[in-house]
Amino acid sequence: xxxxxxxxxxxxxxxxxxxxxxxxxxxxxxxxxxxxxxxxxxxxxxxxxxxxxxxxxxxxxxxxxxxxxxxxxxxxxxxxxxxxxxxxxxxxxxxxxxxxxxxxxxxxxxxxxxxxxxxxxxxxxxxxxxxxxxxxxxxxxxxxxxxxxxxxxxxxxxxxxxxxxxxxxxxxxxxxxxxxxxxxxxxxxxxxxxxxxxxxxxxxxxxxxxxxxxxxxxxxxxxxxxxxxxxxxxxxxxxxxxxxxxxxxxxxxxxxxx
Amino acid sequence: xxxxxxxxxxxxxxxxxxxxxxxxxxxxxxxxxxxxxxxxxxxxxxxxxxxxxxxxxxxxxxxxxxxxxxxxxxxxxxxxxxxxxxxxxxxxxxxxxxxxxxxxxxxxxxxxxxxxxxxxxxxxxxxxxxxxxxxxxxxxxxxxxxxxxxxxxxxxxxxxxxxxxxxxxxxxxxxxxxxxxxxxxxxxxxxxxxxxxxxxxxxxxxxxxxxxxxxxxxxxxxxxxxxxxxxxxxx
Numbered sequence: 001x002x003x004x005x006x007x008x009x010x011x012x013x014x015x016x017x018x019x020x021x022x023x024x025x026x027x028x029x030x031x032x033x034x035x036x037x038x039x040x041x042x043x044x045x046x047x048x049x050x051x052x053x054x055x056x057x058x059x060x061x062x063x064x065x066x067x068x069x070x071x072x073x074x075x076x077x078x079x080x081x082x083x084x085x086x087x088x089x090x091x092x093x094x095x096x097x098x099x100x101x102x103x104x105x106x107x108x109x110x111x112x113x114x115x116x117x118x119x120x121x122x123x124x125x126x127x128x129x130x131x132x133x134x135x136x137x138x139x140x141x142x143x144x145x146x147x148x149x150x151x152x153x154x155x156x157x158x159x160x161x162x163x164x165x166x167x168x169x170x171x172x173x174x175x176x177x178x179x180x181x182x183x184x185x186x187x188x189x190x191x192x193x194x195x196x197x198x199x200x201x202x203x204x205x206x207x208x209x210x211x212x213x214x215x216x217x218x219x220x221x222x223x224x225x226x227x228x229x230x231x232x233x234x235x236x237x238x239x240x241x242x243x244x245x246x247x248x249x250x251x252x253x254x255x256x257x258x
Numbered sequence: 259x260x261x262x263x264x265x266x267x268x269x270x271x272x273x274x275x276x277x278x279x280x281x282x283x284x285x286x287x288x289x290x291x292x293x294x295x296x297x298x299x300x301x302x303x304x305x306x307x308x309x310x311x312x313x314x315x316x317x318x319x320x321x322x323x324x325x326x327x328x329x330x331x332x333x334x335x336x337x338x339x340x341x342x343x344x345x346x347x348x349x350x351x352x353x354x355x356x357x358x359x360x361x362x363x364x365x366x367x368x369x370x371x372x373x374x375x376x377x378x379x380x381x382x383x384x385x386x387x388x389x390x391x392x393x394x395x396x397x398x399x400x401x402x403x404x405x406x407x408x409x410x411x412x413x414x415x416x417x418x419x420x421x422x423x424x425x426x427x428x429x430x431x432x433x434x435x436x437x438x439x440x441x442x443x444x445x446x447x448x449x450x451x452x453x454x455x456x457x458x459x460x461x462x463x464x465x466x467x468x469x470x471x472x473x474x475x476x477x478x479x480x481x482x483x484x485x486x487x488x489x490x491x492x493x
Contacts, residue, residue: 189365191364235345241313241319
């Protein structure tokens with residue numbers, strides 16, 4: 001483990017007119033660390049994720065990222081082209097709806113290969129071999145490589161989206177409700193897969209979810225948001241087993257026991 | 259002799275915001291220390307705060323007041339005020355914990371559940387699995403269960419997986435929350451042997467044992483938790 005964080009976020013706020021998207025969010029993320037952001041819908045967690053991934057520009061505050069060469073760069077001062085390059089190579093973004101993160105009308109293999117070509121790979125055989133390898137890592141059979149994701153089930157699409165994001169060996173992955181809308185059995189398989197990949201690859205990840213069980217399984221640290229503000233943060237098991245903020249206590253006590 | 263864990267003046271209460279902010283005091287002025295190579299046992303009736311103390315020492319419960327000084331690597335850190343990142347590092351390298359119940363992950367085999375703490379510490383996966391096999395065998399868990407996820411195991415089987423997971427690493431401090439509660443006599447004896455081996459290796463152990471035979475077999479001394487009852491101080 002290195003002694004420097006990967007991402008430093010300071011006093012980040014986003015306002016939509018007079019409405020608060022998220023306000024005064026500050027945290028550091030270290031390499032290999034998974035941070036869960038939880039809260040009910042409208043709590044500002046997706047706004048925060050979109051600001052961090054530079055899909056949205058914040059109203060105020062800063063976020064700096066440690067590039068592969070060790071240089072710190074201020075995210076909101078980078079050029080559009082630089083940000084896009086970062087997004088294609090060193091970052092991944094897993095959307096809740098796979099259709100937002102995949103190209104639905106090109107083959108599964110091409111969906112994975114496209115990211116490789118974006119980082120300069122040109123050798124067709126190598127790209128295809130890597131695509132096959134990644135499809136198998138996300139448990140998609142090799143004989144589906146030429147099918148379009150339109151022909152895939154929801155769980156398979158989500159696994160393909162994950163393969164597409166991870167193939168370039170990113171260091172930071174943003175996930176927006178990665179298991180939302182999936183059957184519990186499919187969810188369990190996906191969570192297990194994500195857990196394994198995150199540990200094996202040493203990824204840092206920021207996972208937005210309203211599902212506390214998903215947060216418990218995937219993350220080491222947790223931030224609880226309400227009305228755009230972080231009301232509690234800490235170790236995931238500490239926040240869930242000894243919640244201190246009134247809102248966190250409400251969330252934890254609302255979990256249904258099976 | 260080395261003293262890797264020193265607890266001083268620790269207090270803990272729960273504030274129930276959903277019940278009009280009612281405050282439940284749990285413990286206050288908790289002070290003790292554990293030496294390397296000894297096994298201390300937290301004693302006292304149910305509800306006295308024994309588990310809460312263990313959970314604070316593992317960073318699982320927040321601490322209201324006081325200090326928990328841990329020998330971590332070459333330095334000393336205060337776990338009560340440490341950052342989440344530091345607590346994670348302490349858990350990986352310094353403090354092990356055997357909880358009362360196993361929290362299972364879907365689709366992960368018993369063998370990998372046991373091997374995981376070693377893999378997290380950077381050990382080779384196959385070497386970790388080999389150690390896991392020998393521990394599970396020592397705890398008499400039938401070999402046909404090793405490849406299955408423990409979610410469907412019986413209470414005693416899950417507890418043995420949990421014990422193996424807690425004992426597989428070489429953490430210098432080990433916390434045990436009723437590790438023998440649902441075990442038969444034969445397996446209780448195995449746990450007593452495992453604890454004796456840890457003591458011989460210089461590990462500082464702190465446990466909760468309701469089973470009197472086990473307690474008498476492992477305890478070097480008993481820390482009476484009723485002495486730390488919250489509210490007693492004011493009286």
